[in-house]
Amino acid sequence: MSDVWVDVGSTGDLNDDEPLSVVAGRHRIGVYLHRGDYYAVDNVCPHAFAILTDGFYDDGTIECPLHQASFDVATGDRLGGPAPSGLACFAVRREGDRLLVRLPEGAE
Numbered sequence: 001m002s003d004v005w006v007d008v009g010s011t012g013d014l015n016d017d018e019p020l021s022v023v024a025g026r027h028r029i030g031v032y033l034h035r036g037d038y039y040a041v042d043n044v045c046p047h048a049f050a051i052l053t054d055g056f057y058d059d060g061t062i063e064c065p066l067h068q069a070s071f072d073v074a075t076g077d078r079l080g081g082p083a084p085s086g087l088a089c090f091a092v093r094r095e096g097d098r099l100l101v102r103l104p105e106g107a108e
């Protein structure tokens with residue numbers, strides 16, 4: 001088995017202010033556009049169950065809607081708040097106007 005690239009949507013489905021929420025395999029993933037690049041990170045807050053794309057997003061910082069933990073969209077690093085860890089990151093590839101996210105082996 002090897003990693004699998006999954007089509008998660010069109011570049012027109014998101015913009016700098018509005019991320020895209022997708023379910024791919026066993027993962028809930030948030031796809032973000034930040035300064036011309038696309039990023040994909042876990043969409044469930046590691047503190048408690050909250051969908052991060054329902055929260056606030058501004059200039060590369062994701063803020064959880066429940067208790068305001070914040071994360072770096074490019075690295076997944078926790079920037080502040082009560083979350084015990086950062087977010088897993090997924091590779092993103094663009095093919096024309098389609099966005100593909102790489103799922104780890106066995107996660108599809």
Ligand code: FES
Pocket residue numbers: 045046047048049050064065066067068069081082083
């Ligand atoms: S659920 Fe995200 S900070 Fe508490």
